[in-house]
Each structure stands twice: as C-alpha cells, then as structure tokens.
Amino acid sequence: MNRLAxxxxxxxxxxxxxxxxxxxxxxxxxxxxxxxxxxxxISAALRAASNGSVxxxxxxxxxxNVLVDRxxxxxxxxxxxxxxxxxxxxxxxxxxxxxxxxxxxxxxGSGSGAAVQTSAGTLTMVDCEVSDGWLEADGxxxxxxxxxxxxxxxxxxxxxxxxxxxxxxGCAIEGVDGDAVVVGQSxxxxxxxTVMLRPSGHGVALSDRAFVELANCTVAHTGGVGVHVxxxxxxxxxxxxITDTAGDAIQLVGGALDSTVAEQDPCTxxxxxxxxxxxxxxxxxxxxxxxAVVRECTVNTVAKSGLIAEAGGRIxxxxxxxxxxxxxxxxxxxxxxxxADCTLSRAGANGVFLDGAAHVTLRRxxxxxxxxxxxxxxxxxxxxxxxCTVAESPQHGVRVTGQAMVRMTGGRVEHAAMSGVQVEETGxxxxxxTTIEHAAVGIRVQTPHRPLFEDCTVGxxxxxxxxxxxxxxxxxxDSRFTDSEGAGVFLDRDSRATIEDCVIRDSKGSxxxxxxxxxxxxxxxxxxxxxxxxxYLATDAAGALDDVTITESQFPAxxxxxxxxxxxxxxxxxxxxxxxxxxxxxxxxxxxxTTNDVRAVSMPATTAVARLLVSEPGGIAAPAPLxxxxxxxxxxDDLLRQLDDLVGLARAKHDVGTLVRLMQMVKRRQQAGLAPxxxxxxLVFAGNPGTGKTTVARLYGRILNALGMLARGHLVEVDRGxxxxxxxxxxxxxxxxxxxxxxxxxxxxxxxxxxxxxxxSNDFGQxxxxxxxxxxxxxxxxxxxxxxxxxxxxxxxxxxNPGLSSRFNRTLTFDxxxxxxxxxxxxxxxxxxxxxxxxxxxxALVGYFSDSAGGQRSGNGRFARQVFQEMTERHAYRVADxxxxxxxxxxALLEADVPxxxxx
Numbered sequence: 040m041n042r043l044a045x046x047x048x049x050x051x052x053x054x055x056x057x058x059x060x061x062x063x064x065x066x067x068x069x070x071x072x073x074x075x076x077x078x079x080x081i082s083a084a085l086r087a088a089s090n091g092s093v094x095x096x097x098x099x100x101x102x103x104n105v106l107v108d109r110x111x112x113x114x115x116x117x118x119x120x121x122x123x124x125x126x127x128x129x130x131x132x133x134x135x136x137x138x139x140x141x142x143x144x145x146x147x148g149s150g151s152g153a154a155v156q157t158s159a160g161t162l163t164m165v166d167c168e169v170s171d172g173w174l175e176a177d178g179x180x181x182x183x184x185x186x187x188x189x190x191x192x193x194x195x196x197x198x199x200x201x202x203x204x205x206x207x208x209g210c211a212i213e214g215v216d217g218d219a220v221v222v223g224q225s226x227x228x229x230x231x232x233t234v235m236l237r238p239s240g241h242g243v244a245l246s247d248r249a250f251v252e253l254a255n256c257t258v259a260h261t262g263g264v265g266v267h268v269x270x271x272x273x274x275x276x277x278x279x280x281i282t283d284t285a286g287d288a289i290q291l292v293g294g295a296l297d298s299t300v301a302e303q304d305p306c307t308x309x310x311x312x313x314x315x316x317x318x319x320x321x322x323x324x325x326x327x328x329x330x331a332v333v334r335e336c337t338v339n340t341v342a343k344s345g346l347i348a349e350a351g352g353r354i355x356x357x358x359x360x361x362x363x364x365x366x367x368x369x370x371x372x373x374x375x376x377x378x379a380d381c382t383l384s385r386a387g388a389n390g391v392f393l394d395g396a397a398h399v400t401l402r403r404x405x406x407x408x409x410x411x412x413x414x415x416x417x418x419x420x421x422x423x424x425x426x427c428t429v430a431e432s433p434q435h436g437v438r439v440t441g442q443a444m445v446r447m448t449g450g451r452v453e454h455a456a457m458s459g460v461q462v463e464e465t466g467x468x469x470x471x472x473t474t475i476e477h478a479a480v481g482i483r484v485q486t487p488h489r490p491l492f493e494d495c496t497v498g499x500x501x502x503x504x505x506x507x508x509x510x511x512x513x514x515x516x517d518s519r520f521t522d523s524e525g526a527g528v529f530l531d532r533d534s535r536a537t538i539e540d541c542v543i544r545d546s547k548g549s550x551x552x553x554x555x556x557x558x559x560x561x562x563x564x565x566x567x568x569x570x571x572x573x574x575y576l577a578t579d580a581a582g583a584l585d586d587v588t589i590t591e592s593q594f595p596a597x598x599x600x601x602x603x604x605x606x607x608x609x610x611x612x613x614x615x616x617x618x619x620x621x622x623x624x625x626x627x628x629x630x631x632x633t634t635n636d637v638r639a640v641s642m643p644a645t646t647a648v649a650r651l652l653v654s655e656p657g658g659i660a661a662p663a664p665l666x667x668x669x670x671x672x673x674x675x676d677d678l679l680r681q682l683d684d685l686v687g688l689a690r691a692k693h694d695v696g697t698l699v700r701l702m703q704m705v706k707r708r709q710q711a712g713l714a715p716x717x718x719x720x721x722l723v724f725a726g727n728p729g730t731g732k733t734t735v736a737r738l739y740g741r742i743l744n745a746l747g748m749l750a751r752g753h754l755v756e757v758d759r760g761x762x763x764x765x766x767x768x769x770x771x772x773x774x775x776x777x778x779x780x781x782x783x784x785x786x787x788x789x790x791x792x793x794x795x796x797x798x799x800s801n802d803f804g805q806x807x808x809x810x811x812x813x814x815x816x817x818x819x820x821x822x823x824x825x826x827x828x829x830x831x832x833x834x835x836x837x838x839x840n841p842g843l844s845s846r847f848n849r850t851l852t853f854d855x856x857x858x859x860x861x862x863x864x865x866x867x868x869x870x871x872x873x874x875x876x877x878x879x880x881x882x883a884l885v886g887y888f889s890d891s892a893g894g895q896r897s898g899n900g901r902f903a904r905q906v907f908q909e910m911t912e913r914h915a916y917r918v919a920d921x922x923x924x925x926x927x928x929x930x931a932l933l934e935a936d937v938p939x940x941x942x943x
Contacts, residue, residue: 071097081105081113081124090137096122096144104129108136108160115143123147130154130172134162134180141167148172151193157182157203173215176203176226183208190214196238199226199249207233215239218263222249222272230256238262242284245272248304253279264290265318268306268329276310281318288318288341293329293352305329305353310336318342322364325352325374333359341365345383348374348397356381368409371397371420384408390429393420393443400425407431413455416443416466426450435459436478439466439486447473458483458506459497462490462513470495472769480506481520484513484536491516494769498522503529504546507536514539517776521545526552527569530559538564540776549575550592553605558582562780567591572598572620573612576605576627583608590614596637599625607632618642675745682738686867686900687860688731691724694851695739702746720748721815721846723837724827726853729901732827733787735853740785743823750783750821757786759793762807770803774810781822791826795839805839812842856900858888864903865910874911875931883934890940910936 068084069077078084080103084094093112098120104127107113115122123145124131131146134157145168148154154172155164157180164184170191176182177200184207189196196212196219199205205228212219212235219235220243222228231254235242242258245251246269256279258265265281265288268274281288293306305328315322315338322338322345325331330353338345338361345361347370348354354371356378361368368383369376373395379402383390390406390413393399397420405428406413412435416422419442426449429436436452439445439462447470452459459475461483462468468490474497475481481497484490485508495518497504504520505528507513512535519542520527527543530536533556540563543550550566553559553576561584566573573589573596576582580603587610589596595617599605601624612618613635619642621627629643679699682692702720720743724732737754744752757777764770778786788794794804815824826836826847833850837843856864862884869876876884887906913936918924 067093067095069095069097070101072099072101085111098122100125102127104131104133106133106135107139107162108134110137110139112140113142113144114140117143121145126154126172130156130175133157134160134182136160139163140165143167145170148192153198154192158201173198175199176205177201178203180204182206184210186210188213193217195219195221196235197221197228199228200224201226203227205229207231209233211236213237218242218244219258219261220244220251222251223247224249227251230254232256234259236260241265241267241286242281243267243274244269245274245306246270247272250274253277255279257282259283261285264288265315266290266308268292268308270294270306271304272306274308276308276313278312279310280314280316282314282316283318285319287321287324288315288338289323289331290321291325291329291331291352293325293327295327307331308333310334312336314339316340321345321347322361323347323354324349325354326350327352329353330355333357335359337362339363344368344370345386346370346376348372348376350374354378360384361386367392368406369399371399372418373397375399378402378404380404382407386410389413389415390432391415391422392417393422394418394441395420397421399423401427403427405430409433412436412438412457413452414438414445415440416445417441418443420444422446424448424450428453430454432456435461436475437461438463439468440464441466444468445470447471449473451476453477455479459500462486462488466490468492474498476500480504481523482506484508484511486511489514493517494772495519496521500524503527503548504543505529507531507534509533510535512536516540517772518542519544523547526550526575527566528552530554530557532556533558535559538562540779541565542567544568546570549573549594549598550589551575553577553580553582553603555579556581559584562586563776564588565590566596569593572596573615574598576600576603576625578602579604581605585609587611588613595620597627597642599627601625603627606630611635612637612642675742678738678742678745682735682742685731685734686863687856688735688853691726691731691735691851691853694849695735695742698849699742699746702743702748706746706748719846719848720823721849722823722825723833723847723850724825724853725830725833725850726827727829727855727899729899730853730855731900732853733789735851736785736787736825736827739825740823743785749785749823753781753784755781755784755786756789758789759804759807762788762811763794763803770806771810774807775814778811778814778818778822781824782818783821785823785825788824788826790828792828792832792836795836808840808843812840812846815846816842856903858885861888861900861903861906864900865907868904868907869932872911873930874914875927877931877933880932880934880937883937887937887940906938909938913938 068088070084091110100123102125125147130153132155136159140163142165148171153175155174158178162182166186169189173195175198180203187210189212193216196215199222203226207230210233215238218240219238223246227250229252234257237260239262241263242261243266249272252275254277259282261284264286265284268291308331310333313336318341321343322341325348332355334357336359340363342365344366345364345368349372352374354376358380360382362384365387367388368386369391376399382405385408389411390409394417400423402425407430413429413432414437416439422445424447429452432455436455436459444467449472452475455478458480459478463485467488471493476498481500482505490513493516498521500523502525504523507530509532514537516539521544523546526548527546527550529552537560542565544567547570549572550569551574555578559582563586566589569592571594573592575598577600585608591614596612596615597619599621601622603625606628608630610632617639618637740752743749762774
C-alpha cells in the first residue's frame with residue numbers, strides 16, 4: 040500500500056499557466072483520517088490552504104460540514120477506497136465564492152435539506168455522488184456537474200433558485216422522494232446527456248421565469264409530470280426522451296389570459312426530436328397563457344390525449360407523429376393549434392377533437408385509424424384543413440356540430456364507416472377541391488346554415504354520394520358524385536339545395552332524388568348511367584332545373600311524383616328507353632327541352648328547340664341554335680320605360696339609349712340584307728358602389744333579349760372569388776363555369792380590377808382574364824360581358840391584357856347621386872312599400888343628405904335605401920305607442936323619422 044507522506048511533508052503541483060509563462064507551484068494539502076496526511080479533516084486543510092491550493096483526500100468517511108469560499112480543488116484519492124463526506128447538521132458541502140472543484144467525493148446530507156449548497160462563485164463537481172439531501176444552487180452561483188449522481192433524496196434532487204446557472208453533463212438524478220429537478224425564480228439550468236429516474240414527483244419542475252434546456256436527456260418513471268412548466272418559465276428539449284410518467288409527459292400551465300404579463304411573456308416549451316411514450320395521462324398539455332412548439336417529435340402510447348391545449352393555450356407542431364393515444368390524439372378546447380406535416384394515428388377516441396372557441400389549422404397532416412370520428416368539431420370551434428388526409432374512421436371522417444365551422448381545401452377523406460363529411464346542428468362548412476371516397480355517405484348536411492362544397496369529388500359510397508336533410512340548403516358547385524350504391528345526391532323533405540355545374544355518374548339508385556316538398560335550384564347538371572331514374576321528384580317536390588343532361592338511365596330519365604311541380608329549362612335526355620314518367624297530379628313544366636335517341640318520348644314538344652349541352656365542370660360545350668319562339672321575351676318599350684324611371688343616372692341612361700338605337704339600326708340593316716357595322720356589345724361600367732350599375736346591367740340584358748340579340752338576357756353576377764382559383768389549374772375551370780352560366784345573357788364582373796392586383800404580375804387573375812378573352816371570342820354572339828368598378832381603377836384593368844381594350848371600347852359613367860336624387864330614391868322606395876313622404880319630410884331629408892355630403896356613404900343609392908329602412912324602423916317605434924293608429928298614421932313618414940346626421 041502506498042502511504043501518504045508524514046505530516047511535516049509538503050508537495051508542490053504545477054498549476055495551469057498561460058503559454059510562455061513560468062509554472063506557478065500549487066501547494067497540496069493532504070487529508071487522511073489516521074495521521075498519514077497533513078490534516079485529519081477537510082475543514083482543517085481548507086484553513087491551511089492558500090488560494091488555488093489542491094486538497095487531496097484519502098479514503099475514509101469524514102463527518103463534518105465543509106465551507107469553501109475561495110479558489111480550491113478538493114480531489115478524492117480513490118485508489119484504495121472511497122471518500123465520503125457526511126454532514127453532521129445541515130449541508131455537508133457549502134460553496135460561497137471562488138472557483139471550487141470537487142472531484143470523486145460521495146457527499147451525504149443529514150437526511151433533510153441540502154447536502155450540497157452553493158450561492159456564489161463556480162462549484163464544479165466531477166464524478167461525485169450526492170445523497171440524503173439535495174444539491175442546491177441559488178444567488179448568483181454557477182455550478183457545473185459532470186458525471187455526477189444524485190440519489191436517495193427527500194424533497195428534490197437538484198434545486199436551483201435566484202439567478203443561479205447550473206450545467207449538468209452526463210449525470211443521473213434518481214430515486215428522489217419529490218421532484219428530480221426544481222428550477223425557479225430567474226434561475227437557469229442546462230442538462231445534457233443526463234437521466235432523471237424514478238422521482239415520486241415531477242421529473243423537471245420549472246416556475247416563475249426560470250429556464251431549462253434538456254439535450255439528449257431522459258426523464259422516466261416519474262410519479263408526477265415528466266416536465267412541468269409554470270407561469271412564465273421556459274424549457275427547451277432537444278433529442279430527449281420523456282417516458283413512463285404517471286402524469287403528463289410535458290405540462291405547461293400559464294397564467295390567466297386576461298393577465299397582460301402572462302400574454303406578453305407566456306410560459307413556453309420548445310421541443311425538437313423528442314420522444315414521449317407511455318405517459319399515464321397526456322403526452323403534451325398546454326393550459327392558459329402558454330405556448331408549446333414541437334418539431335420532429337414522437338408521442339406514442341399515452342394513456343390520455345397525445346396533444347391537448349385548453350383555456351387559451353397554444354400548440355405549434357411540425358413534422359410530428361402522435362400514435363396509440365388512449366384518448367384523442369389532438370384536443371383543443373378554447374385554444375389554438377397549428378400543425379403541419381403531422382401524423383395522428385390509432386387514437387383511442389377521435390383523431391382531432393375541438394370544442395369551445397378553439398381554432399385549429401392543419402396543413403398536409405394525416406389523421407387515420409381513430410376509434411371515433413377522425414375529426415370532430417363542437418362548440419364554436421373553427422378548423423382549417425389544408426391538403427390533409429383523413430382516413431379509416433369507424434364513424435365520420437369530419438363531423439361538425441354545435442356552432443362550429445370547418446374550412447377544407449384540398450386533401451382527401453376516405454374509408455369512413457358513416458359519413459365522409461357531416462355538418463349538423465348549427466355548424467357550417469366550406470369544402471373546396473377535396474376528394475371524399477369509400478364512405479357510407481360522402482357528404483351529409485343537417486344544418487340550417489348553407490355550407491359550400493366546391494370542386495369536390497365524391498365516390499365509391501355504400502349509400503348516397505350526398506344527403507341533404509330536411510329543411511337544409513347547402514350550395515354545391517363544380518363537383519362530381521360517382522359510383523354510389525344508393526342515390527348520387529339525395530335532397531330530403533323541404534330542403535333548398537343549390538347545385539351548379541355538377542356531374543352525377545354511375546349511381547346504383549337514382550342520380551338526383553328530390554324528396555317530398557324539396558325545392559332545389561339546379562343549374563348545369565349532368566346525370567349519367569343511373570341505375571334507376573336520372574332525376575326523381577317525389578310528392579309535392581318542385582324547384583328549378585336548368586341545363587340538365589340525363590343520359591343512359593335504367594329507369595325513365597325523369598320521374599315526377601304526385602303533386603310535384605318542377606320546372607325544367609333547356610334540359611336534354613338521351614340514350615334511354617323512356618324520357619319521362621309523371622304520376623297523376625304531377626305538373627312538371629318543360630321549356631326548351633330536347634331528347635335524343637330515346638325510344639319512348641313523353642316530354643311536351645317545343646318549337647325550334649335548342650340548348651347548350653352540359654359538359655364536364657370546367658368545359659364549354661358547343662351550343663346549338665337558340666330558341667326563336669318568342670316566349671318570355673319582355674316588351675322593349677316597357678323595358679326602356681323602366682330604364683327611364685330610374686332616379687338620376689342621366690349619362691348612363693343616355694348612353695344605353697344610344698346603344699339601343701344603334702342595335703335597332705343593325706337589326707334593320709340585317710333584315711334588309713345589308714352588312715352590319717362593327718359593333719361591340721361589351722361595356723365598362725365606371726362608378727362608385729351603389730350608383731345603379733347592377734340594376735342597369737340587368738335591364739341591359741333584358742333589352743338585348745327583347746331586341747333578339749341575346750337568347751335569355753339573364754344576368755350572372757360574379758367577382759374575383761368566383762373566377763380565380765386558389766391553386767394552379769383551378770382558375771380556368773372556375774372562369775369557364777361562370778361564363779357557361781351566362782350563355783345567352785350578361786356576365787357582370789363587379790370590381791373587375793381585382794383580377795389584376797397592383798404589383799402582383801404573377802397573380803392567378805391574369806389566367807382568368809386570358810380565359811375570359813378567349814371565351815368572349817369563341818362565343819361573341821352569345822354572351823355580353825360587363826366589367827364594373829371604381830372609375831380610377833378600370834383603366835388599369837383594361838390595360839392588363841391586349842385583348843381587353845379591343846373588346847371593351849365603350850365606357851358608361853355612373854355619377855354619384857345628388858342630394859335631390861337621394862331624396863327621390865327614398866320617395867320611390869316609400870311608394871313601393873305604401874308609405875307617404877310629406878313635403879316637410881322631404882325637406883328634412885334634403886337637410887340630412889346635405890349634412891352627410893362628403894362622408895363615405897354620400898352619393899350612394901345603397902345609402903338612400905338604408906336611410907329608408909331606418910326611417911321605417913323609427914316610424915314603427917313611434918307608432919307602436921299609439922292605441923289605435925289611423926291608416927294615415929300607419930303610412931306617413933314624418934320629420935321625426937329622419938335619422939340624425941352622423942358628423943365626423
């Protein structure tokens with residue numbers, strides 16, 4: 040055995056010095072329990088040691104309380120045994136300043152309180168063991184732990200407070216009766232390659248404004264939460280594992296949302312590449328003013344929800360996987376969640392559940408294999424699903440209840456045992472460019488709202504492609520329903536659906552079923568290869584069906600039940616045995632309808648019938664000659680009288696009158712066999728909102744119809760949103776669909792300059808303009824296009840495409856209404872609703888409109904209509920107090936009914 044030198048012997052060590060400097064001898068103090076060292080105790084050696092000295096401690100057990108307050112190194116000589124420091128009362132080791140290094144010691148406390156305590160300076164502990172008391176750092180201490188083990192502690196393993204900063208590398212904190220790591224106040228802790236095992240409380244607990252970073256760490260087998268973050272604390276987790284926790288794996292509890300401090304400085308967790316597994320509660324929970332950001336993380340086999348945000352909490356997830364959760368994979372209650380490129384699979388309840396005023400955005404996510412509905416919305420929640428896949432649900436793919444709202448764009452819903460998308464109670468939905476396949480019912484609508492389904496593909500359903508419940512009225516556009524075992528689209532009792540530019544194909548039942556009392560509006564529908572009827576109208580059904588093509592139905596193409604009174608216009612039946620079956624009491628109306636290759640024809644014959652055949656959504660079919668029977672054509676003189684009766688608009692009315700005379704002359708020249716002069720019927724309407732542009736456009740179309748220049752003269756009003764798609768390839772079909780609806784009439788494009796946003800040369804609006812220019816050329820005798828908007832903006836629109844200037848060479852200017860004209864508008868509305876406007880009231884209106892001049896609403900016909908409405912409300916309030924008002928009192932609008940001017 041190598042013995043220590045006699046007590047009188049001293050040795051020197053060479054301290055680390057800067058390069059080129061002379062070595063500085065460092066004095067070593069030796070400690071041994073039986074006289075073989077310079078000192079019997081470490082405290083004695085410390086009293087004899089100078090600043091920078093090294094204290095070498097021989098094997099043995101030292102019962103003392105050591106205080107260090109200067110630069111000292113305490114090194115255990117463990118070649119022949121261990122060195123153990125046992126605190127008699129209070130901390131065994133206290134560091135209060137300087138740079139202190141402790142290497143190889145086993146430090147034991149007294150069983151309660153701290154075993155090691157540091158409040159200033161830097162305490163570095165290497166290969167040490169701390170037990171029977173926690174390691175505590177406070178004040179401005181900066182302790183460093185390397186390869187240390189803290190165990191068998193009551194209270195906490197590592198406790199950090201004040202402004203202390205702790206680093207732990209390759210350490211183990213285990214077997215703690217309490218929390219393994221506690222960090223509070225403004226303290227900071229950085230843990231790398233460290234494990235926290237078997238604490239009876241939390242693995243890591245943060246509060247106040249504390250900060251912790253865990254890198255490649257493991258928190259496991261906790262009696263509480265794995266990582267608990269409270270108040271304004273922050274935690275960063277990188278490549279770590281949180282497993283086998285009795286509570287949540289990661290839990291954030293922020294302050295109340297009405298707290299300004301909490302909202303400006305919420306508690307946060309940022310986790311990257313972290314694994315959460317086998318928690319006894321939630322994987323990640325966020326409550327109150329707190330925000331968790333998780334990237335490339337995995338949440339697997341947790342007892343409750345994988346990710347849950349409540350009461351204003353926020354979760355941002357990117358490229359994460361949540362699988363095998365005992366309850367719902369993702370929950371948001373009155374909270375916000377944004378997730379991108381995430382997979383939520385095999386949930387014990389829903390894949391996604393939203394409630395309260397939650398707002399969730401999912402982009403390119405996959406929700407599959409849930410035990411209940413894949414995505415369930417309740418309360419007033421709003422969900423935005425962008426290019427997501429929702430699959431393999433034993434209930435619904437997406438279910439919207441309460442007052443919730445879902446917006447879906449792109450993506451797929453598939454393999455739902457019940458409905459692909461279901462909207463019920465007072466929920467609402469906007470679903471665009473989405474594919475719904477392999478469900479019992481593709482879309483089911485059971486809400487009084489009017490959800491929108493646009494450019495959707497619904498296929499391979501075991502029941503109906505779409506079901507609309509009694510009294511409901513969704514809008515369906517540019518969509519396809521194929522391969523349904525039941526009806527393609529079923530509209531239940533008293534429903535009011537709108538169906539435009541759609542295709543129903545290969546349904547085993549009837550293509551379109553309109554049940555008792557339902558009254559749909561159908562425009563441009565193609566029904567192909569139905570197993571039963573193409574269109575089935577039950578008892579007392581009605582509605583308007585325009586431009587419907589039915590082909591190859593196995594039963595009669597159209598079935599009309601008892602008391603049904605539908606109106607069919609420009610419909611076409613082809614390649615069927617029988618076109619029509621009408622029960623006694625059915626009274627269908629057919630206008631300009633035709634058949635082709637039908638063995639038994641029953642539809643009433645029409646004169647010189649022609650129609651626009653329905654094509655696939657997005658395409659324009661070649662039109663046949665137009666009807667010339669003169670039915671439903673307005674009287675030209677009556678239309679011109681209506682135009683002249685419009686208040687104001689002197690310049691616009693004069694220009695329309697000039698155009699009418701020009702077109703009458705063109706018609707006479709044609710009748711005389713003379714060539715017509717060049718004529719462009721397309722117009723620019725320049726004027727502020729509310730100056731009568733739409734009204735004049737509607738009359739213009741009817742006038743052209745009366746002149747025989749347009750087949751129908753109807754008005755189709757659109758804006759940018761109805762022409763421009765959200766993705767590449769969607770704009771041209773939308774523009775074509777709108778143009779197709781206007782065949783034979785007027786296409787009115789309001790705020791047309793919105794198609795060319797200033798400074799955005801690559802906007803999809805340019806594609807809409809190019810498509811529009813080509814369609815105007817291909818169908819120049821069948822459609823009139825009117826573009827409208829602010830006068831100072833329309834020039835920019837016309838200059839956006841060379842083809843526009845040659846087609847729009849005439850501008851009609853709509854001046855703002857004068858004060859007298861605004862009064863006259865009010866008087867006209869009053870007369871239409873059987874009200875009287877005495878002279879005194881008119882004078883009061885002059886004063887009111889004069890006082891409002893220069894405001895945002897002045898000179899606006901819509902403003903005048905609003906004033907009239909407000910006057911009727913004030914009149915009703917005034918007359919309600921009269922016991923038995925006379926007819927004159929019920930109809931006279933007095934000065935008191937004129938609103939007060941809103942100055943400033």
